[in-house]
């Protein structure tokens with residue numbers, strides 16, 4: 001009989017899921033160290049998982065009707081949790097991410113046109129210019145030895161965020177911006193026990209430190225905005241700052257105040273740059289580990305013009321590169337969980353949701369769910385080619401879903417595809433050592449160490 005071999009795909013290592021539901025103490029430890037381990041093995045097979053401890057109900061939902069109920073149909077009943085507000089408010093202020101109700105609706109409809117597909121060419125130009133410069137620096141390092149790709153894509157994503165926001169080259173502000181963001185991400189932005197236990201209205205000592213951080217952060221953002229306002233005006237919008245300055249609520253005609261503008265800028269930098277950097281890191285890691293898939297991207301990009309004026313048009317010619325990005329977002333969703341608190345009791349299928357329950361939808365779990373994906377742990381970008389249907393509409397939701405879906409998704413995909421295409425056009429990438437790279441999630445899904453890469457120029 002003929003032996004037909006199925007193609008074998010790279011199966012990256014993943015953290016072991018606990019065999020049983022975690023008790024409260026181990027749950028809190030996992031939230032602080034690696035939240036990818038808060039869900040037991042059974043969660044990857046079930047539709048709805050309910051647990052109660054200390055009078056609080058926690059519900060994880062994977063079933064499409066239940067997700068639809070929370071994110072679309074009855075979305076007004078589910079708000080951001082106290083912990084999310086407590087931790088993120090100092091850095092994103094009263095911008096879109098944490099707003100609720102009528103305030104959220106006003107902000108969303110004012111911002112949405114500024115991020116519509118017509119800004120893609122402007123964005124693609126900023127991406128291409130910044131990528132060219134970073135690649136030149138990376139090539140110089142690569143000629144001497146292994147490259148810290150994580151640091152390189154983090155640097156690049158922040159540079160792109162700042163340039164597409166303010167058109168400012170970050171020579172003057174880059175170091176301070178990186179310092180402030182790193183201080184927040186490595187300390188104040190991490191969840192502590194009391195953050196999870198206390199209502200947002202009761203401040204902890206850490207909240208006082210967060211307030212001090214806020215005053216420095218606000219002063220810094222205001223300084224950049226002042227500098228940007230001093231730049232002579234141009235006929236057409238050059239960046240998101242111009243777009244948001246000109247933005248008006250289509251219903252009321254209202255513009256953003258200076259403070260609102262600053263909080264939107266901060267929100268977009270914070271929500272956008274690390275998530276996109278990690279998407280790039282994981283895409284490069286997966287390609288470095290899968291030579292056949294990497295060569296397929298290389299074939300696709302070989303003759304594509306990715307220069308600043310052509311980059312936007314190139315996007316339509318990169319279906320496989322885009323599939324790699326989507327597969328990286330499936331295997332390593334930067335936003336590994338969406339959390340909501342039930343304002344009033346509700347019912348999800350046959351599960352009662354009490355008032356105050358913590359309701360979670362986890363892209364990490366959904367993207368590796370045994371009932372939703374064939375070989376869920378394997379890296380197979382072709383799943384996203386053509387019209388292959390998803391098992392259900394929420395099976396792949398790296399950007400969330402419903403009215404609060406990520407407002408920057410289009411920009412993030414544009415950036416990730418263009419940078420990945422340029423990197424693979426220029427270099428053959430490989431891992432420099434065999435240490436397994438494991439995902440760790442505290443705020444976002446990052447690698448457990450800065451894996452060194454070897455980059456060789458392609459000719």
Ligand code: HEM
Pocket residue numbers: 096097098108267268269271272273275276279333334335338339397398399400401403404405406407408409411412413
């Ligand atoms: C790969 C990159 C990105 C990922 C994975 C990502 C993921 C997400 C997710 C999952 C949400 C929904 C959160 C929830 O419902 O609780 C969200 C919301 C949001 N994202 Fe992104 N995001 C990315 C890039 C960006 C970029 C580039 C920007 C800004 C330009 C941005 C700005 C926002 C904002 C403002 C919201 C809040 C929207 C609202 O509440 O109405 N994100 N993002």
